Amino acid sequence: MWRKELQNNITTIAELDDFQDLSKIEKIKLKKVIERHPMSISQFYASLIDWKDPKDPLKKMIVPTCDELKLSGSYDTSGEKSNTKFFGFQHKYEQTALVLATNQCASYCRFCFRKRMVGKHTQEVIQNFKHAVDYIQAHAEINNVLITGGDPLTLSTEILQTFLEDLEDISHLDFIRFGTKVPVFLPDRIIEDPDLIELISDYNRYKKQIYFVLQIDHPREITLELKKAVDILKRAGVILNNQTVLLKGVNDRPEVLAKLQNTLVSIGINPYYVFQCRPVKRVKRQYQITLEEGLHIVQKAKTFLNGHSKRFKYVMSHRTGKIEILGIEDNNIYFKYHQAKKSRNFNRFFHKKLDKKACWLDDLA
Ligand code: SF4
Numbered sequence: 074m075w076r077k078e079l080q081n082n083i084t085t086i087a088e089l090d091d092f093q094d095l096s097k098i099e100k101i102k103l104k105k106v107i108e109r110h111p112m113s114i115s116q117f118y119a120s121l122i123d124w125k126d127p128k129d130p131l132k133k134m135i136v137p138t139c140d141e142l143k144l145s146g147s148y149d150t151s152g153e154k155s156n157t158k159f160f161g162f163q164h165k166y167e168q169t170a171l172v173l174a175t176n177q178c179a180s181y182c183r184f185c186f187r188k189r190m191v192g193k194h195t196q197e198v199i200q201n202f203k204h205a206v207d208y209i210q211a212h213a214e215i216n217n218v219l220i221t222g223g224d225p226l227t228l229s230t231e232i233l234q235t236f237l238e239d240l241e242d243i244s245h246l247d248f249i250r251f252g253t254k255v256p257v258f259l260p261d262r263i264i265e266d267p268d269l270i271e272l273i274s275d276y277n278r279y280k281k282q283i284y285f286v287l288q289i290d291h292p293r294e295i296t297l298e299l300k301k302a303v304d305i306l307k308r309a310g311v312i313l314n315n316q317t318v319l320l321k322g323v324n325d326r327p328e329v330l331a332k333l334q335n336t337l338v339s340i341g342i343n344p345y346y347v348f349q350c351r352p353v354k355r356v357k358r359q360y361q362i363t364l365e366e367g368l369h370i371v372q373k374a375k376t377f378l379n380g381h382s383k384r385f386k387y388v389m390s391h392r393t394g395k396i397e398i399l400g401i402e403d404n405n406i407y408f409k410y411h412q413a414k415k416s417r418n419f420n421r422f423f424h425k426k427l428d429k430k431a432c433w434l435d436d437l438a
Contacts, residue, residue, distance in 0.1 A: 076264040079179060083114040089136070092124045094334045102139045109193035112137050115258045121189070121293060122171075130323040132292050134182055138359070139405035141183065146354035150433075152392030152414075158208060161199025162213055166412050170215045173198050174236070175223035179258035179290050182360070184320060184360045184391075186351045191223055198223070206239045213245045221252035226262055230269045237272065241280045248282040256287060256302040257294045264303035270309045277298065277310030287315045287342060291324055291330045307341050314345035317385075319367050320360045321350075328371035334374070334382040344385035349370060349398065351390065352433050361432045368401060386411055391434050394418055401427055406437070 083089055086100050086107065092180060095103065106112075114135050122136075123129045156165040159244045165173040170343045173187075176195050209215050238248055239368045257263045263269070273283050285306060289295060306313060310373060315337050317324065322399050324330050362370075367387065375383045394413035399408070405424040413419050425437040 074275040075259055076267050078115065078117070078259060078261060081116050082180065083116070085111055085132055086375070088186050089114075092119060092122075095383045099139065102142065103137055106137045106139065106141045110137070110141065110183075110188055111181060113178070113192060115180045116394050117260070118180050118258050121249055121296065124319040128322065129328075131293055133322050134290060134320065135180055137183055140359045141355040143358045144354060145282045146357040147351045149355050150186060150351035150353055151390045153187075154435065155392070156414075157197075159204060161294035162208060162265045163210070164215070165211070165414050166326065167214050168216045170205065170209050170218040171270050172202070172218060172221050174202075174218045174225040177227045178224040179224070179227055179262065182254070183357045184350060184353070185319070186353050186356075187223070187355065188353055189394070200318060202236055202239055203413070204410065209240070209246060209293065210243055216245055216247045217224055217250060218246060219252055220252040221286075224253050225251050226253040226255035228318070230266060230272060233255060233269070236273055237258075237276055237280070246281065248284060248336075249276075250284040252286045252288075254288045256299050256306075257287075257289055260296070260302040263305055264298070270305055273311060273427045274309035283310070283315060286345065287313060288317070288334065289315050289337065289342070290317050290320060292329065292336050295333075295336050300405050304316065305342055310409075313342045316348060317344075318348045318350055318360075319360050319362060319370065319387075323360075325362055325370055327370050327377065330370060331377035331382075334378055334385065344382060346395075347385050347387045347407050349387070349433070352435075357432070362432060362438075363432050364398060365427065365429055367429075368398060368406075371398075372400070389434055396434060406431075408434070 086103050094167045118135060122132045153163060156163040158164050161173040176198050179189055181192050181330060185191050208217060238251060267329050276283055337344055351365055371387045387398050388411055389398060395411045397411045399407040399409055404427050406427045408422045410418045410420045429438055431437045
């Protein structure tokens with residue numbers, strides 16, 4: 074059933090034209106955009122968009138625009154190439170292994186930092202999961218694995234089962250994470266697959282703890298259907314964390330960011346990270362806000378939040394590590410490494426002179 078739903082995703086400009094009127098020129102330009110970076114929008118997500126509102130935040134996240142023809146930025150902002158041990162397998166932080174299990178998602182976010190590969194022909198997806206298992210087995214320092222992509226929940230339950238079975242006997246592996254936006258785009262994937270729920274419930278009870286790292290970016294993505302999926306996952310013992318990307322025109326108002334975090338907590342999802350939008354090619358111009366603006370939004374949002382709702386860290390996922398953006402004082406901006414690739418940066422606290430236009434660490438002198 075959920076597979077059928079996926080097949081009905083909006084993937085062509087002609088289908089998009091049924092939802093919003095496009096001029097002839099726009100159609101030509103957008104066709105160019107999606108030839109390079111495919112469009113895919115689930116019918117469920119399309120039903121959440123106010124198509125008459127040109128500034129609808131959900132539309133901004135998922136519908137391509139001609140701004141994607143602007144080329145500034147990079148396709149590898151977090152240094153993924155240098156962390157890749159073999160296709161589809163990365164090891165950046167000592168304790169964490171990362172597997173790119175697929176290049177497919179239930180819909181394609183236009184701001185995705187893996188835009189270089191989602192929905193596209195790529196060699197970056199893991200070819201043989203056993204190679205990942207062998208690597209993890211041989212590295213006792215790894216205590217968790219993040220299975221991501223793309224969205225691993227677009228894979229069949231049978232494939233997910235083989236992943237879990239392959240990982241289950243690694244004694245130094247404490248928990249397994251799945252990075253997914255499926256509960257937002259295609260909640261039926263969770264709601265209508267009792268085999269998946271039985272599988273993860275079994276692992277949570279008897280084998281390894283499973284975490285889902287969700288990506289919910291706007292309060293309107295928290296639908297009744299998402300709540301139902303979340304409830305099912307919680308009853309199956311899954312621990313749910315959420316990361317949000319701070320995006321211009323989407324969640325860049327303190328009230329919106331605060332409402333998002335409060336609503337997440339009210340349904341049992343833990344706020345985990347708020348990410349500074351990366352300077353991704355074809356993304357940064359439309360979505361990135363400055364570090365100064367980001368700090369203002371996050372700090373103001375925190376004044377509306379209780380301790381639990383403001384546990385998230387505001388970070389930059391930089392090629393050198395996850396860097397927490399702490400604050401501004403006396404024209405300096407302060408940072409601290411939360412995760413570091415090199416040991417010399419572990420816990421390093423540092424500051425840079427504030428540049429009001431800077432959106433990323435590399436923009437600061
Ligand atoms: S769901 Fe995640 S991987 Fe897929 S397009 Fe969105 S951000 Fe990228």
